Amino acid sequence: MQPALQVQGLVNRFGEQLVHDGLDMEVQADEVFGIVGGSGSGKSVLLRTILGLQRPQAGTVRIDGSDITRLSEAQLRPIKARYGVAFQQGALYSGLTVLQNVQLPMIEHLDLPPAARDELALLKIRLVGLPADAARKYPAELSGGMVKRAAIARALALDPTLLFLDEPTSGLDPVSAAAFDELVLYLQQHLKLTIVMITHDLDSIFRTCNRVGVIVDKRMESDTLERIVDYPHPWIQAYFHGERARARAGAAHGT
């Protein structure tokens, strides 16, 4: 079966600095794929490359089989309608209400009567667990957790099959983070989404991800969660078996 997302031989370089050197990555349909890596290892650059926000020096990025690094803006348009992105800080348009934020992609891509647009946007807002009165609020009036939920509602505006989440639980307290992971799983199962998420949060990874890709030495090691924790690479060992990870495992055994 054709992978939902396939990155091959990706090279990203900024001046002297080499960020990715032949990075490969493959995400199958209907899985939750977690991307982890140290700060500065190029997680965000990878995401920006996949989203077509920057062109790589070499390599291919295939979404549903079409290589987005070779396509023009016009050819990219229908592909962009097939994926949704929730940015780390939400990236909600600050001049628009939550409802208008969710509607903007619909206005640009779909030809819908305003009434249907209102109801569909409200449905997406309720689906991500926001109260109906949040729809009329501006992003500045929302809490951090609500901004993140609103960002997902906007990402779902065009009913994408592929959803990108950039550090969805960062800045959330553990309880909200757990609730957020529940939301991600709920959406994945019911909407049959393929989810790619960048995260630092170990708890989040163990709760939601089927497979994990770790960016080490400018490349990616990816495998199922059970197998990747035993990879010998020192960073992977430190990440999954370091102090914080042990604290987490201890807490899990203790209860």
Added chain:
Amino acid sequence: MGVEVRRSAQGLTLELSGEWGAGELTRLEAQLAAVDVRAAGELRIATAGVTRLDLSGAWVLREFVRRAKAAGAAVSFQGEPPDQLRLIDEALQDAPAAATPGAAPGAVAEATGALSAIGRYAVGAWRDLLLSLAFLGRCTSSALASARGRARLRPISIARHVYDTGITAMPIVALIAFLISVIIAYMSAQQLRGLGADIYVVDLVAIGVLRELGVLLTSIIVAGRSGSSFAAELGSMKLNEEVDALTATAVNPYEVLVLPRLLGLAIALPLLTIIADLVGLTGGALLCRYLLDMPLTQYVSRVNYAISPSTFWVGLAKAPVFAVLIGIAGCYHGLQVRSSARELGRQVTLAVVQAIFLVILADALFAVLFLKMDL
């Protein structure tokens, strides 16, 4: 594809097929609306032929089922009703919410030597040139796309910018124009009175305001007001990843952010110039009346005598050009903002300085051009 209606003794059977996705929504809604639910009695819906049913598709189906039930039809599904319908019911029933804000990052400093500073400046200037050429190219291509009807013009957005840059600037522009004409009239009156050439005060005011000062001062005020607000607005959108979010949804930021600002300003600035001209001439008239005891009728007839038919148009023709220069400087520097609030301040300053410089430079070029054209 979509909806097929079959009539049987008991009622209607709807066979749904193909893609039920967000892109097909309008067509599906129209097809469902065409189904006469009142005559149905019993309505059976078969979803076996549907290859993909997303949330939007399910919503349309759900609305239809609700309408049919309201009309008194007994609705049933052949086999299990789609999972997505239940999901929508769940979502619209009730939902919890979570909360907590995040933290902000800090700033970075760097060391410099004299030589490396010069080198850095040269490299920066060269890159700036390339970037501004790229910016101009993108603006032009977006404008051409709009002109050929391939991209949307945004009249509401343009109107907002006409209001923000034009209507709200009227008081300050009028006040400055009035004061400037008073200054010219007063100063020239002092000099010319000794020569007994009082009447030439009128020439100086009329030609000075209409040809040069009206449009130039208006442009400088607007450069300070709107050039800075363009840069700050776009810059903070850039910081907030809002520009990236637009690009990622395949919306051209030049089309929705830059073009409406340029067009709005190109409409507003000529209008402001007319106001400045009007108020300037009025100011001159008042001063001549009370300082030089010149009757109003004499002032008017002297103005008529002093200016040629082209004087007013020569001044006004410069306004749209200045507007575009101001808009480009503001938007370009706004979009150059990256990563920090400090950068935002720097770019806003640059935008205003550059806008004023470009306006004065262009005015000088126009002066030479109009001289050569004998206007």
